[in-house]
Structures are given as C-alpha cells and as structure tokens.
Amino acid sequence: MTGKKRIKVIMAKPGLDGHDRGAKLLARVFAEAGMEVVYTGLRQTPEMIVEAALQEDADVVGLSSLSGVHNYFFPRVVELLKENGLEEVLVVGGGIIPDEDVPGLKDAGVAAIFGPGTKTEDIVTFIQEKFSSN
Amino acid sequence: MFEKEKLKTIKTEKEKWDCGPVEKVCAKFPERKTTFTTISGEEVERLYTPLDMADFDYDTKLGFPGEYPFTRGVQPTMYRGRFWTMRQYAGFGTARETNERYRYLLEQGQTGLSVAFDLPTQSGYDSDHALSMGEVGKVGVAIDSVDDMRVLFDQIPLDKVTTSMTINAPATVLLAMYLALAEEQGVPYSKVGGTVQNDILKEIICRGQYIYPPLPSMRLTVDLIKYCYEQVPRWNTISISGYHIREAGSTAAQEMAFTIANGITYVQSCIDRGMEVDSFAPRLSFFYNAFTNVLEEVAKFRAGRRYWARVMKERFGAENPRSLMMRYHVQTGGVTLTAQQPLNNVVRVALQTLATAYGGAQSLHTNSYDEALCLPTEEAVTVALRTQQVVAEESGAADTIDPLAGSYYVEAMTDQIEAEIDDYIQKIDAMGGTLKAIDEGYVQKEIQDSAYRFQKEIESNERVYVGINRYTMKEPPPTNLLKVDPRQREIETEKLEKLRAERDPKSWKAALERLDEVSRTDENVMPAVIEAVKARATVGEICDVWRKIWGEYRPKEFV
C-alpha cells in the first residue's frame, strides 16, 4: 500500500488572549511544510485543546500565549494529555515567554519553547526531526 | 505646482542622469537591491523629483493646518501651541498597584492617563470566572466592580486628568463605573474627559476581545456614543483603531484603509439610529500604530487625514469642520520590538516617535524597550516617556507644522497610500460594507497575507531586522523583569466574595432586572448600566445579562 503518515498538528490559543498573528502564521507554515494542521482558534481551555488532540489523533500540540498565562496553561495541557493516555504527543509553545520560565515549562513536559524572533523553519525542523527519528 | 516648461527640462535632465552617471556607477557598484520597498512593501524609487508632483495642486491636496482637507494637521498651530499629549498605557495587577504607577507617571510630567485592563475584564468576565484562570491582572488591571475603579483613581481628581480606557466589548460598563466615580467625587459629567476605545469591529477582525454578535455589539457602541453626546460632552466616544490591525500584520495602507472602513460603518450606524452626523462626528477619534520607516508612516497619517475629511464631507455631508478632522492617538509598534538586544528598541521607539510628531498626532504612547519580554519595568517606562520628551523638546520636530510637506517623496507616497486606501474602500463597498467583508473573511485574509509575506521576507533575509536576522549576538538572559503576583486571582476572588456579601441584594437585583428590560427594547442602555454599577453589580454580572439576551459571538476563523 502507498499509505503515508503525515504529521498532524493542533494549533491552539489557550486563555483569553486574542493575538493570534503568530498562531495563524505558524498554522500556515506547518501546512506548507506538508503537515496537517487543525487550527482551533481563540479562547481554548486546556480541556478543549486536549479533546481536539484526542479526537484528531494529533502528533503535536502547538500552544501560543502572549498574555503571560503560559505557566498555568502549558503544564495543564501536558497534564491533561497524560490523563487521557496521550503522553507521546509533542507539546511545543511560543509567544512572549521569559527565559527564566523556560526550564520550569520544560520540566513540566513542554518539549520546546520558541520565543519572539524564532525562524519558523527552525520550528518546522524541530518537529520534523522529532518524527523522523521515531 | 511647476511650470510646464520647467518640468520638461527636468524630465530631460533626469533621463540624462539616469542613463549617464547612474548607469555608470551602477555598472561598477550595483545598488544593494534590485527593488527597494518600505516595510509595507510599497515600492520606493531611486529619486523623487518635481515630476512626481506634476499635477500637484496645493489647495486641494494640502491646504492649511486646521483647514480642509487637513492633510497638514487638524489644528492651526499644532505643536507650537502645545505638544501632543504624552499618554502612557499602564495597568497591571491590582487597582492599588496601578494607582501607584499612575501617580508616579503624573509626577513625572505625564499629562493623561491610559488604562490597560486585564483580559477577563476586557472579555466581560469576573476575576473568579473559570475562563479567568491564569489571566487575572496579567496584561492590565483587573476591574470587577466600581469598588476597584475607586481604588484605581484614588487621590486622582477626575476633572483634572483625562483618561483613556482600552476597553471595547464592555465599554459601556467601564465608562459607567468611571462616571459613577466622578459623581462620588462631586465632578459633574460635563467636566469629565477621556476616551473609551469602544471599537468592536477591529476586535472581531483581529484582536479577539469580543463578546456578542456584531449587531448587538454595534448597538452598545452606538448607545455609548449617543449617551455621551447628550450627557458627557468632553468624552471621546470611540477610538477607531488601526493599531491592532497593523500589529496583526497589515501594511501601513491596509491599517489606514480598514480603519477608515470601520469608521464609515460606525458613522453610518449612528446616522441609522437617527443622529445628525455633525452631532457625534466631532467626538470620533482614531488610534494608529507607528513603525520605524519614518517617511512611510508620515505619508500614511497625512493620507488618512485627507481621505477621512473627504469621506465625511462628500459621503456623509458633514459640515462642522470638527466632524471632518481625523484626530488620533498613536502607539509605537509593539511588534517592531525585539526580545533580542532589547536596548535597540529604544532607538526604534525614538524613530517611531519622530514619525508620529512629523505625522501630526494628538497623543502618543511610547512602548518600553523590554515589552517583547514582559510587562515594562519602571525604568523602561521612564525611558519611553523621556524619548517623547527628547523628541518634543530637543529635536525641533515640533517647532514647525508638517515640515515634510512638499518633499517629492513624501507627497508621492502620500498619494500612493491614499490611492490604496481608496481602492480598499471601493472593494469593501462593493462587498456590501465592512460587516459583510468581515463575515466573508476578506479583511482578515488580507491582513494575514501581509503578515505572512513579511515573515517570509525576514526569514529569507530579503529584509534586514537588526538583532533578528543580521547583527545577531549571544546574549545573557535578561534580568530584572517585572512579575505579577501569581496570587492575583485569589486576591481578586476574596474581594469579590466580600463585595457580594456586603452589597444590598435588593437594589442589586432590581438594577440588573431593569437592565435586562431596557436591553430588550430600543432604549439606550447607558442609564441602566450606570444604575447597575452603582448597585455594585460586577462587570461579569452585567455582561451576563446581555449574554443571555444576545448570545455570544463565535468567530469564523480564517487562516
């Protein structure tokens, strides 16, 4: 059979922050890199994000936050993924996130944090490498 | 502008120059790029000459400051009279902390206050709502009730300051709180001055802080405008905002075009509600971004002013000169700041301030250099304010009006941007207006396409961004960043519990019932909202009354 696995990504904006320029831009960049991207839009609770990841059988969950709520939301998403048996889902985050918060987020299970000014191709490469090695 | 004969000579001379010296030099030393463009992608020529202003008519294109079409500015003396208002947007954590920051800024010579609210307040949720989790006090101050408003303006007499509030979907509620507080201070409504953003369309287009569907949202917007016209004459009832459109990735011309398109929709809605255009139009104000490409920004402001004056005069038949003036606030571009080498941002903000001054703004907020990293520290806020003061006092940019007028380049760019604005307005008109264009995702798509194009330019190094794709360096992680107390939500929740226990349940219930009743009719909601906040109803409770009646807006998302 000629079946081919494609990387499936959920792009989500947790919380009330409405600045979705980065999230939408990345959604487009990921799609252009050959991934299948489900954009969930604004005002997502961790529960909604994980429900989408579950139903869509996502490989990656991308979270974007510019309002400073990452320390609450990102770990909560990781935790809920685990509770739903989705521990292998790759969680990556971006937005305005101070460097000093990064180690804590990584400890909580976020695979990578991409700050302002990150090249989108670096993010794409990071994800693709994760899945080519598996 | 120029004699025909003279133009002919210039044309011949320019051709000679192009084929002669230019070609010779280019053969040896090619130019840096084959095409030069502004940050918005506007093409920039090697040289501008009188040929670019061949049919330039001073009277119709420029006129005089304070006179139609206001290209050169909305006041006759501009900054020779007084500088623009230096207004720093601030707000974080509790009302108490923000109040301290305000009093500090007023002591430092700031002349107007600007309130940033946290996202729960902006979305009409109380601090203890489930969706407020993690957000309380984060990007602005948390205001749940008139009690918080009282603390926010503690020791600040409301007849002595003007206050700009960045609030949209629940604008009526926050304005009602401000007015209730003025009443407490014994300040009559006629002496209260300030601005509410009250621009729901750009929330739907790109900022995301909406609550209700477009039509009831527009009704609240117009109720506020109408009420202020009747009762609070010094209040600027709407700040039609291009700022966020630009932040979302639009070009300079798109920023101006979509803002004007929204403005047209608001004006039409007020007229449809039976208001005379000249009764409310003088209180309309605008809010724009300023990026680092100084001359493009100046051209954008001048083109926008001219186009709006024509729209108001020709389309809506406004006669009062104040109705024709595009008065606006500017904030320097948040997305132009880099987290890398943050001190470079001081320079960016200085150039943006210069662009704003040359452009003829009425007020300005300068961003702090550390804002790509966190909420601004006090040191950074002070530098931002000092930047404005240096430009105002030292650069000379404020000493003569519209000093760039007559520059071949600036006039050509002004015309170019105006033509683009006109193109968009015609397209949107043909689609049946902004509401339809938004519903179809047209406006959103145009903005996202520009954002995408810009990102590609940066990543392909076609456009240089200092510290991002060139002149980069290894840096130690930044220190001394301002943090909000993570217990914020608990603090606010306790306050809410106390409020709910203390207030008179009878008058509270009656006020909300009255609001419900009024909202189901065509009556203006403002008086009932004021009564409700006086009865200590919270932002969330008032917004819930409307959620029940109108439902919540679910955007169509366009990627």
Next chain:
Amino acid sequence: MEDLAAEVLQGSVRAMARIITLVENQDPRAFEFLGSIYPHTGRAYVLGITGSPGTGKSTLTDKIISVLRRQGHTVGVVAVDPSSPFTGGALLGDRIRMQRAAGDPDVFIRSMATRGNLGGLARTTADVIKIMDGFGKDWVIVETVGVGQDEVEIAKTADTTVVVLAPGLGDTVQSMKAGVMEIADLYVINKADRSGADSLVTEVRVRVEQDSHIKEADWQAPVLKTVAVEDQGTEPLLEAIENHRSFLEKSGRLEKVRREKTRQETLSLLTEEISCNILEKILGDGQFDDLIDDIVAHRKDPYTSVKEIVGTIFPEEQ
C-alpha cells in the same frame, strides 16, 4: 499493537482516533480492525453535507449537531478539507466552527485532509464512517468541501445528502455540476437573509421539478432556507432529513441503496486486493521494465503483452 478494535467497541475514543489514522494512512493493519468492527456497524444514520466554500456548511453542521444532541442522539462528524496539491499539507478549519460541541463526550469530530487522493478518499470516508458507527454513534455526518466529481463519490457514502448553496457566491443552477443534482436529497439555501436568496430558491425548485419529470423519481428534493449563524431553519431542516429517512425506510430504498453500496465497496476492495497482489508479482521481478523497453522499441505491443501476463497468472482462463 493493542487490539484497537476491541477498545473501540468498548467505547475508547482514543482507539477510535487511532484506527481512523491507520485508515487515513492506508495502513494494512486497519483492515484487521475494520474486520472486527464490521459486525457492529449498520446502525448509524449517515448524513452528507456538501457545498462550495463559503456556503456556511460547517456552521450549519454545528447547528445540526446541537439539534441532534437535544434529541438525545450521539454524533460523529467527518469534516473533509482539501490538501494542498503542492505541499501535501492541509489547513483543517472546520473544527473551529463546531465548537459548540466542545466538552460534549457524545460528539466526536474528526478533520480529514483529502491527501490528493480523491478517488480513494471515498473509500477512506466509508471506512471512517464504519468506525464511528461501530463505536456506537447514532448519527454520522460527513462534511465535504466543494461539489466536484470526486466529492460526489464521497457524498454517495451518505444515506441522506444535503447540498448547501448560498446567494452571492456565484452559485447558480447553471453552474452546478450535473452530478450534484443527482446526489442531492435536500437543498439548503443558507445565508437566506441575504439578497438573492429567494431567487436562488426559485431557481433550484424549478430545476428540481424539471428533473423529477424527466427521471420520474419518487423523491423530489425539497429546497429549504436557513440562516445558520442565527440558528434559523435548523429544526425544519432536521424534520426534512427525518422525512427523507422515513421515505427511504418505508419504500425499502434504504435497504436497497445500502446493499448497492456494500456491493460497490466490496467490489472495490476486491479489485484493489487482486490488483495489488498481481502487481506485486509482476512489478516485483524487474521483468516488467524489460517488457516496457520492448514495447517502447515497438518490438512488442501492449495489448498482446497484457493478455499474456494475465494468462500466466490465471492459466485456466486460456
């Protein structure tokens, strides 16, 4: 690999999501699972919703889900969006318009990209429907973009197909592909508060009547108006769908159509299985390339050659 089929039958959402991925990837393991699930299928009612981009299908689907949930039905949704022919990637944007159902464990929404394989997509869709059916969903809704010939194939997987049109999109009966008229059991003119809605309704009605004269059909597709964003017309639409359903059931058509579908599906499975096996044999040993060389050089002709190959695989037929 775990027995995902058993897990699906026990109600595991995660297992359902996983098997769907296997089906999408055309992973051979999927067939095994589908085999175990098959005995438990045939209960769900399948509703197809199709129409051009911008007609508001997703919003309409969202409202239909709400009504079905109010009636106590469980719902599965397959929302199909096109893959980019250039990059193979896809932006799947339908889910966002169906968030009213978020947090409801009885609604399962799956976005699916076409992966440039429209012919095979009808089969994939049919398999995904079976998984949701076997899981126990009462209704499965298949939402597809556009109404090209391949989407028509996908729509055929539904028991009732709703074709959505909207005024102002250049959607006219003239521009409708012939196949669309054949698959529509119901027409919805969405965004009916816009100008041009009534004339579009009339236009479609006239066309439906003309067609029914020609074809002597016993079902004449009704034309309904909705304003999905305002939730207007959803209940009547559901009633019309129920009408069509009971028409299918009472007239015995449902059974007949499903039998025909089963026949088609089995046949296509069979064809694929056979051709796969044969092609493996033929293409596996490199002789095929030699043959192509001969044909290119005109030493052999393709017609006789093919007959010869088939003759070596099925000698008894000669």
